[in-house]
Amino acid sequence: MHEVLRALIGRNRAVVDQEMWGAFWDQLRDGALRSGETVALLSSLSTRMPDQDTLVAMLRSLDERRPAVAARLDRTANIVGTGGGPATFNISTAAAFVAAALGVRIVKTGSRAYTSTCGSHDLLDRLGIRTTTSYEQTDDLLERFGVAFPGNFVYPREVALLARSIVPMDLRMIGGFINSVGPFLAAVPVSAQLVGVSDHSLLPTLGQVAASVADRRIWLCSNELGVDELVSSVDNVVLTNDGTDAIRLRAEPPGTAADALALLRPTGEGEDVVDHFLGVLSGAGPALATRTVCLNAAALAVASGLIDGWPEAIRAADDALRSGAARDLVDRLRAHPARRAIPTVRAR
Numbered sequence: 001m002h003e004v005l006r007a008l009i010g011r012n013r014a015v016v017d018q019e020m021w022g023a024f025w026d027q028l029r030d031g032a033l034r035s036g037e038t039v040a041l042l043s044s045l046s047t048r049m050p051d052q053d054t055l056v057a058m059l060r061s062l063d064e065r066r067p068a069v070a071a072r073l074d075r076t077a078n079i080v081g082t083g084g085g086p087a088t089f090n091i092s093t094a095a096a097f098v099a100a101a102l103g104v105r106i107v108k109t110g111s112r113a114y115t116s117t118c119g120s121h122d123l124l125d126r127l128g129i130r131t132t133t134s135y136e137q138t139d140d141l142l143e144r145f146g147v148a149f150p151g152n153f154v155y156p157r158e159v160a161l162l163a164r165s166i167v168p169m170d171l172r173m174i175g176g177f178i179n180s181v182g183p184f185l186a187a188v189p190v191s192a193q194l195v196g197v198s199d200h201s202l203l204p205t206l207g208q209v210a211a212s213v214a215d216r217r218i219w220l221c222s223n224e225l226g227v228d229e230l231v232s233s234v235d236n237v238v239l240t241n242d243g244t245d246a247i248r249l250r251a252e253p254p255g256t257a258a259d260a261l262a263l264l265r266p267t268g269e270g271e272d273v274v275d276h277f278l279g280v281l282s283g284a285g286p287a288l289a290t291r292t293v294c295l296n297a298a299a300l301a302v303a304s305g306l307i308d309g310w311p312e313a314i315r316a317a318d319d320a321l322r323s324g325a326a327r328d329l330v331d332r333l334r335a336h337p338a339r340r341a342i343p344t345v346r347a348r
Contacts (some may be wrong), residue, residue: 002027004038008044015053021061025158038165047066052208059184062156067190071135076105077192077304081228083179086265091229093120094281100147101320101329106298108149109140110185118266118273124149126274128334130172133144145333154186156329184209192217196228203239210241217242217304227256230299232291233260263288281327294318
């Protein structure tokens, strides 16, 4: 058994350091791990979140294996969640469009459905909006539209190797840990990151991880509903990594948990996901859905530094949605999909 597994399962070592993680990834890449070791790793990590030092060491061991990222997306914000929690419609994707429509440069990372019925990449597919395949393509879309949706290239290739190594098992069965730390796995060279955390027990560890990141402002958002976005009808807490006090956003107007979850629900049987999503972006959805999307868009505006005050940011987000600017942005992206690289054909 690899020493990383012995340490995690037996808990016989205080910290799994960066060197140990590096050795594990080397053996994963080379196909040298024994049968079942990757299943054991993911099962252990998903059963019990490792301590923050072990987690930081793991993330740094993955970072040092990536190709250097030359791009720097200044004054750009990323919105992403840890998944889990109650099922809702694609709040963060809607907030990305609204924030971009009011002038924030947005990079929205995400994935296919893990615990939800329709992940952000699933929704983009149905909208006919392609994810990008490189930083150059991402930057191009940011210049043209103010928003881009990076594909899997921003994640370590070790994640894909782990997924392949456990076949025929599905990563969704034992990969909860990957989802929980996903916001920190993506290499997005932004200046601000809004991270929704559904499981409150993860906040201390993820807060320590965020504190170890110096190249961007990170806001960890949580609420009593366990939804991994800000929700306007309940109190929300935003933990920051810049040493400032936590931001507390009070419910306005307050509502019950049951009412909130019913109004933020995903599409039901017989409902079209695209129609529902575009309805919210057009202001035709429930008032709570509209206010919640605008609250998250406002947070992106404040976190990115585009707007200083929350009331002004919320008004700007509401204007972007009510004016049709957010819906128009979706339509423009659907009409101009991301450019794909053309493969080079060599003459024989």
